[in-house]
Amino acid sequence: MQLFIVKRIGQALIALFGVMTLVFFIQRLTGDPTYLLVPENATQADIEAMRRTLGLDQPLLVQYGRFLWDMTHFDLGRSFVQNVKVTTIIASRLPYTLQLAGGALIVALVIGLPVGLILALGRRFAVTRVLMGLVLAAQSMPTFWSGIMMIMVFGVWLGWLPPSGAGSLQHLIMPSIALGLLSMATYARIARSAVLDELSKDYIRSARARGVGTGRLVTHHLLRNSVIPVISVTALEISQLLAGAVIVETVFAWPGLGQLTVEAIVSRDFVVVQGVVLLGAFVTIAVNFAADVLYTVVDPRIRLGGSRP
Amino acid sequence: MTFRITMARAATALTLSLAAAVPALAVDFTVDLVNEPSSLDPHMQWNPDSYYVYRNIFDNLVTRDNDGKIVPQVAESWEQLSDTELQMTIREGITFHDGTPLTAKDVAFSVKRITDPELGSPQLGQFNSITDAVAKDDRTVVLTTASPYPVLLAQLVNLSIVPQHVVEEVGDEAFNEAPVGSGPYKFGSLRRGVEVILDVNPDYWGDKGPFEQVAFKAVPDASTRVANLRAGTADLVVSLDSDQVMQLQSASGVKVLSAPTERIGFMGLNTQRAPLDDPEMRKAVAMAIDREGIVAGILGGGEQVVDQMATPAHFGYIPDVAPIPYDPEAAREIVEAKGEAGQEPMVIKTAPVFDQRIVQALQQMLSEAGFNASIDMVDMATYLGDSRQEDRSKRPILGFGRWSCACQDVDGVIFPLLHSTSSWSRVDDPEIDALLEKARGTLDEDQRMDAYRQIQTRMEDQRYILPLYQAVALYGASDKLEWTPTANESLFLNRMTWSE
Numbered sequence: 172m173q174l175f176i177v178k179r180i181g182q183a184l185i186a187l188f189g190v191m192t193l194v195f196f197i198q199r200l201t202g203d204p205t206y207l208l209v210p211e212n213a214t215q216a217d218i219e220a221m222r223r224t225l226g227l228d229q230p231l232l233v234q235y236g237r238f239l240w241d242m243t244h245f246d247l248g249r250s251f252v253q254n255v256k257v258t259t260i261i262a263s264r265l266p267y268t269l270q271l272a273g274g275a276l277i278v279a280l281v282i283g284l285p286v287g288l289i290l291a292l293g294r295r296f297a298v299t300r301v302l303m304g305l306v307l308a309a310q311s312m313p314t315f316w317s318g319i320m321m322i323m324v325f326g327v328w329l330g331w332l333p334p335s336g337a338g339s340l341q342h343l344i345m346p347s348i349a350l351g352l353l354s355m356a357t358y359a360r361i362a363r364s365a366v367l368d369e370l371s372k373d374y375i376r377s378a379r380a381r382g383v384g385t386g387r388l389v390t391h392h393l394l395r396n397s398v399i400p401v402i403s404v405t406a407l408e409i410s411q412l413l414a415g416a417v418i419v420e421t422v423f424a425w426p427g428l429g430q431l432t433v434e435a436i437v438s439r440d441f442v443v444v445q446g447v448v449l450l451g452a453f454v455t456i457a458v459n460f461a462a463d464v465l466y467t468v469v470d471p472r473i474r475l476g477g478s479r480p
Numbered sequence: 481m482t483f484r485i486t487m488a489r490a491a492t493a494l495t496l497s498l499a500a501a502v503p504a505l506a507v508d509f510t511v512d513l514v515n516e517p518s519s520l521d522p523h524m525q526w527n528p529d530s531y532y533v534y535r536n537i538f539d540n541l542v543t544r545d546n547d548g549k550i551v552p553q554v555a556e557s558w559e560q561l562s563d564t565e566l567q568m569t570i571r572e573g574i575t576f577h578d579g580t581p582l583t584a585k586d587v588a589f590s591v592k593r594i595t596d597p598e599l600g601s602p603q604l605g606q607f608n609s610i611t612d613a614v615a616k617d618d619r620t621v622v623l624t625t626a627s628p629y630p631v632l633l634a635q636l637v638n639l640s641i642v643p644q645h646v647v648e649e650v651g652d653e654a655f656n657e658a659p660v661g662s663g664p665y666k667f668g669s670l671r672r673g674v675e676v677i678l679d680v681n682p683d684y685w686g687d688k689g690p691f692e693q694v695a696f697k698a699v700p701d702a703s704t705r706v707a708n709l710r711a712g713t714a715d716l717v718v719s720l721d722s723d724q725v726m727q728l729q730s731a732s733g734v735k736v737l738s739a740p741t742e743r744i745g746f747m748g749l750n751t752q753r754a755p756l757d758d759p760e761m762r763k764a765v766a767m768a769i770d771r772e773g774i775v776a777g778i779l780g781g782g783e784q785v786v787d788q789m790a791t792p793a794h795f796g797y798i799p800d801v802a803p804i805p806y807d808p809e810a811a812r813e814i815v816e817a818k819g820e821a822g823q824e825p826m827v828i829k830t831a832p833v834f835d836q837r838i839v840q841a842l843q844q845m846l847s848e849a850g851f852n853a854s855i856d857m858v859d860m861a862t863y864l865g866d867s868r869q870e871d872r873s874k875r876p877i878l879g880f881g882r883w884s885c886a887c888q889d890v891d892g893v894i895f896p897l898l899h900s901t902s903s904w905s906r907v908d909d910p911e912i913d914a915l916l917e918k919a920r921g922t923l924d925e926d927q928r929m930d931a932y933r934q935i936q937t938r939m940e941d942q943r944y945i946l947p948l949y950q951a952v953a954l955y956g957a958s959d960k961l962e963w964t965p966t967a968n969e970s971l972f973l974n975r976m977t978w979s980e
Contacts, residue, residue: 206864224600263672406952426673
């Protein structure tokens with residue numbers, strides 16, 4: 172287990188270094204942010220001065236060296252546009268992204284898993300076909316449309332919920348549902364196929380033969396054994412949700428990381444993009460590691476590489 | 481008797497003190513912007529979402545009234561000592577939000593700060609004609625320019641006065657996070673990405689703001705801004721287009737406010753490159769474009785066709801200019817008569833921020849008139865890089881742009897677009913250069929107007945650039961708000977009133 176962790180940390184550091192190097196160079200390939208920062212009537216001399224202030228007049232390798240040096244000191248730099256530390260900007264957005272990701276995950280799991288189970292167990296009934304259709308519909312609705320519809324119905328006509336913004340639990344409800352519905356369908360389908368898989372196995376038949384009731388069969392045997400694919404999908408979903416949900420955030424004016432990233436890319440605020448990508452890479456690595464550990468908890472037959480049984 | 485008078489006096493005093501303690505209208509007000517302000521330091525970022533907010537925290541040296549006339553604000557009066565020296569008298573009794581009086585020293589400091597290349601202000605280009613600022617005493621400041629500069633006052637409309645002692649004590653970074661100004665509203669708090677809260681400044685020297693507290697929120701999606709307004713969670717929303725305006729017109733409790741701006745939509749032509757190095761071809765381009773059709777059929781928000789690179793809100797606007805003819809048949813004849821040369825490809829370079837409906841219409845109109853026109857869409861930074869590259873002849877052959885100098889002076893529009901030394905220009909005409917320099921180099925308004933008239937005559941002959949329309953700013957507001965939006969797209973809270 173220890174060896175596994177050490178190996179994983181080594182791999183993580185190499186991955187982070189690779190990601191940061193790629194982002195550094197790819198962004199600079201896209202061009203120069205200076206023109207976006209100066210007003211229309213700035214002269215060529217003003218533009219040069221701005222470039223010097225931002226350190227963009229230096230050769231690329233010098234910029235890269237400085238960037239690596241700052242990274243080893245945990246200094247992510249300062250936004251070109253806002254003139255504020257990147258860590259401050261990301262720290263202010265992160266809580267909102269966590270809230271939205273949490274809300275969406277709850278919506279997805281609480282609706283998705285039971286629906287998947289029903290789809291699997293009741294696959295012989297016509298009514299489940301209708302349910303499957305509804306799941307597909309929920310997944311296929313574009314968020315920029317369903318989000319605005321929700322705002323019009325619940326925010327404007329009925330007046331039950333604030334149409335947009337952040338700050339209270341009420342604000343969180345609509346964006347969580349809009350975002351959660353997308354992952355809900357994924358969960359329903361994963362849960363359905365995992366349960367179907369298990370249903371055809373011998374131990375289920377044996378349990379049935381022993382006279383175990385359907386309820387107990389599901390809660391004591393089926394669920395635990397079907398949970399592995401759900402954990403894998405959750406790890407993927409969490410990394411995606413934490414990277415931000417651009418459209419949902421834009422429609423509901425939710426101040427998460429997705430919006431920040433898009434704004435930063437559009438204005439070529441390199442330093443902010445680097446910060447967000449670093450965070451994203453870190454989260455993905457951490458969540459996958461957590462999922463690996465969780466497998467061994469759920470299924471003691473699984474051993475992590477390097478440790479002996 | 482005496483007793484009664486005493487009682488009456490006491491009652492009056494009580495009523496008065498109550499009236500003073502409880503403001504007549506204690507309301508909170510919410511404005512939906514597009515994005516959060518990228519800066520609250522008025523000497524840094526220059527974009528609408530930033531200045532909508534910080535212009536309420538700070539006073540400017542001078543300002544424009546609702547009719548667009550330059551009127552005193554921090555400077556109470558001014559006088560030209562010589563062609564290059566402007567002496568300004570600072571109003572007495574202005575205090576910053578921390579209670580310190582605003583003096584000439586703060587004004588000189590503010591000018592020095594924004595023109596210091598070390599600060600790296602994106603607004604440097606607006607103020608770098610000022611070479612020195614000296615506080616003669618507490619109430620007198622003298623600004624020196626390198627040469628006579630007629631647009632100085634118009635630029636000073638955008639110069640906010642910051643307190644020297646605060647900036648020097650806390651530094652630029654902390655000042656940006658908790659700005660201290662002298663304006664009608666004080667900085668309250670900032671929730672990054674969500675909102676900026678301003679509180680009314682009860683000791684403001686001028687017209688006080690009508691709202692106790694104002695929240696500026698970032699709402700990037702225009703449909704969501706409209707929904708917020710209709711749901712009552714926003715009282716004023718910015719940046720709408722004509723579709724959203726139609727939605728609001730049928731809703732109750734809300735209204736549309738609009739104002740013609742100083743922003744001009746135009747088509748830029750590269751006169752250094754075939755086929756547009758030929759004046760005949762440029763004339764054909766101008767005749768091929770149905771500008772009325774663009775304004776009425778696509779925009780539909782009250783925009784007006786313009787026949788010069790100016791609006792009535794600009795100094796240098798020339799009344800009764802001959803309209804640019806729309807005659808696609810004549811355009812087609814010219815193009816056909818040119819044969820091969822008329823078929824040189826013309827690429828309209830554009831970026832997503834520009835209204836693509838207009839770009840597509842321009843391309844289609846040109847194609848219908850027989851030009852070989854196509855569209856090339858790139859991201860904004862690439863577009864700006866291409867448009868401002870060193871080699872003028874490589875700048876895009878055609879482009880659609882919207883220009884505002886925020887100074888309401890023609891110099892701020894046509895000098896950067898037409899002068900051969902400008903990084904925007906696609907024109908190289910010594911006659912135009914000389915006239916532009918003449919108009920910029922004198923304080924005599926008649927001489928300036930005369931130069932602009934000559935430029936206009938030359939433009940009608942050469943069609944270096946095609947003016948399209950005067951843009952309109954569209955806002956959605958609660959019915960209870962009374963406010964007159966102005967040409968310079970500013971949003972002064974203390975010029976609004978609210979009726980329950």
